[in-house]
Amino acid sequence: xxxxxxxxxxxxxxxxxxxxxxxxxxxxxxxxxxxxxxxxxxxxxxxxxxxxxxxxxxxxxxxxxxxxxxxxxxxxxxxxxxxxxxxxxxxxxxxxxxxxxxxxxxxxxxxxxxxxxxxxxxxxxxxxxxxxxxxxxxxxxxxxxxxxxxxxxxxxxxxxxxxxxxxxxxxxxxxxxxxxxxxxxx
Numbered sequence: 001x002x003x004x005x006x007x008x009x010x011x012x013x014x015x016x017x018x019x020x021x022x023x024x025x026x027x028x029x030x031x032x033x034x035x036x037x038x039x040x041x042x043x044x045x046x047x048x049x050x051x052x053x054x055x056x057x058x059x060x061x062x063x064x065x066x067x068x069x070x071x072x073x074x075x076x077x078x079x080x081x082x083x084x085x086x087x088x089x090x091x092x093x094x095x096x097x098x099x100x101x102x103x104x105x106x107x108x109x110x111x112x113x114x115x116x117x118x119x120x121x122x123x124x125x126x127x128x129x130x131x132x133x134x135x136x137x138x139x140x141x142x143x144x145x146x147x148x149x150x151x152x153x154x155x156x157x158x159x160x161x162x163x164x165x166x167x168x169x170x171x172x173x174x175x176x177x178x179x180x181x182x183x184x185x186x
Contacts, residue, residue, distance in 0.1 A: 009151050016144035020137055027133050034126045038119045045115035052108020056101045063097035 067090045074086040081087065 005151050009148050012144055012147050012151075016140055019140045023133050023137050023140075027130060030129055031126060034122050038122055041115045041119045041122075045112040048108050048111035048115065052104050052111075055104040055108075059097055059101045059104060063094055066093050066097075 070086065070090055070093065071081045074081040079086055081090065
């Protein structure tokens with residue numbers, strides 16, 4: 001076997017191994033980044049719920065302050081705040097406040113759901129990326145195996161199996177071997 005063919009095969013094999021190790025490292029890095037992004041999104045989901053709870057408590061405080069001011073206003077005018085128009089006004093104020101609280105809760109739940117959807121999307125993307133890398137690794141292995149098989153195939157005839165001048169055992173390299181070329185003699 002020609003030393004050049006052997007060296008070429010060694011380089012192809014080393015290149016394939018490097019490609020495999022690189023794909024593995026890239027896959028691990030992608031998984032690490034995805035896990036970090038997912039952790040951030042989980043934290044954001046928790047913060048969305050905390051913001052929602054805080055907003056609801058703030059609205060409760062506003063309702064209490066507004067209805068307390070209304071009670072004081074009507075009591076100052078010698079009106080009974082527990083009946084008639086004052087009671088209706090306080091009920092409307094409370095109802096509006098409860099509506100605002102529900103909207104704040106819904107916003108928090110929506111932000112949380114959005115974060116978990118992004119987590120799910122990241123997981124799906126990571127799975128697709130892993131499958132694509134597996135196919136790439138398989139392609140590299142098969143391509144390298146095919147190249148190596150081509151290099152080590154038995155030669156027949158003067159110019160190889162096809163009778164042409166193709167393949168690694170042709171032209172200049174063959175002429176050097178035939179003429180027993182030993183170098184330039186320098």
